[in-house]
Amino acid sequence: MTVDDLLVVGGGITGLSLAVHAARRGLRTTLVEAGTLGGVSTQRSGALVRTHYADPCSARLAQRGLQAFEAFDLRYGGPAGFVATGFVYVPEPGEPVAERVELLRELGIETRLLDQDAARRIDPALDLEGVAEVAYEPRSGFADPSRTCATLAAAARAAGAVLRPHSAVSELLTDRAGAVCGARLAGGERVEAASTALCAGAFSGGLAAPVGEELALRPTAVSLALLERRVDVHCCVIDAPGGIYFRPDPAGATLVGRRTWTDTPLDGPDVALPAVDDAFVDDARARLVARLPSATGARVISTRAGMLDMTPDGLPLVGPSAVPGLWLCCGWSGTGFKTGPAVGDALAGWLATGTPDPDLAGFAPAREMRVASAARSPH
Ligand SMILES: Cc1cc2nc3c(=O)[nH]c(=O)nc-3n(C[C@H](O)[C@H](O)[C@H](O)COP(=O)(O)OP(=O)(O)OC[C@H]3O[C@@H](n4cnc5c(N)ncnc54)[C@H](O)[C@@H]3O)c2cc1C
Secondary structure (H helix, E strand, O other): OOOEEEEEEOOOHHHHHHHHHHHHOOOOEEEEOOOOOOOOOHHHOOOEEOOOOOOHHHHHHHHHHHHHHHOHHHHHOOOOOOEOOOEEEEOOOOOOHHHHHHHHHHOOOOOEEEEHHHHHHHOOOOOOOOOOEEEEEOOOEEOOHHHHHHHHHHHHHHOOOEEEOOOOEEEEEEOOOOOEEEEEEOOOOEEEEEEEEEOOHHHHHHHHHHHOOOOOOEEEEEEEEEEEOOOOOOOEEEEOOOOEEEEEEOOOEEEEEEOOOEEOOOOOOOOOOOOOOHHHHHHHHHHHHHHOHHHOOOOEEEEEEEEEEEOOOOOOEEEEOOOOOEEEEEOOOOOOOOOHHHHHHHHHHHHHHOOOOOOOHHHOOOOOOOOOOHHHOOO
């Protein structure tokens, strides 16, 4: 039996991206996915691609992510459905948004502070009454999760990675020294590898615990709604005071989600997500109308619930775990779509050369975690 260099567990955007970049770096790579390729969280994602973050580690990775989405065809040989609508961050009163914009600009991110009049000129559809300033990113927007994952899967295969959908891991394997050396699949088959990377989203904790790695991960459920759009276009928006994010959707809709969540127990990847109720839709629409008045009375086109892998500080767990052979790339806390292409590249580089680029020290699994601030929250 050949032993791979890398076993990737999970075929969402994170795992697929890691598989592409690892294979391109010459690592013998196998990816196993419990269901179909494309992910659980990923398929339900709001898929905003923006760079407004309070911590430099997230901002740098988001910037690399944005660059990847802008050049997706060139880098991966197919589309991601990326649309650069522009992104507006409406801060809470008293939030240090000017300082944050300054910090982001120092990192080379294209963003600026707009006063109310300038923001209205950029996006006349928004009601910004009472808002002094917003942060604006002209290059940001949103992408299409299905097209993104289909392109990454094709690129991974083209680079030589073996992708195995419908291959659920039942347990991680350890050698006599206690190091992780691969995984056993539900049918009993052993897949061995020098390194195993957990990219299993909200399900990562259940796989890591039996080998002695307790992850600070809370599986949580979130809902979103697609409402009929009554204006031609509007920016992607995070409305911190309104507690929502929204973006235009190609299906003539505005996609709107709340920035709150409920903890959900998980038995496995085939968990039934809670139904989206009318109270959620009414509340989300009322909040949307306050910022996007044209949504008044907008008809519901569809709703969906999704799963997040929340950490206490809202930052992911990326890097080697305390157990030799086991790498983590999970805990994305509702914000891991935009960074998917970039983190796969960085982690593959780390595995191949011993150093990540960009630096991912802020995501060290063993860090001390503080409770997340508003600007670290999804999406
Ligand atoms: C409603 C919603 C809105 C969001 N909005 C945004 C946004 O606007 N912008 C943004 O950047 N992010 C957003 N996110 C977050 C983002 O979608 C996720 O962080 C990202 O998709 C995570 O990708 P992943 O590949 O790590 O996880 P997933 O997509 O969940 O993939 C994990 C995969 O692991 C597989 N798996 C699990 N257990 C096993 C096992 N035992 N064996 C094999 N495979 C297994 C699962 O089947 C799944 O396919 C949103 C998420 C949701 C739900």
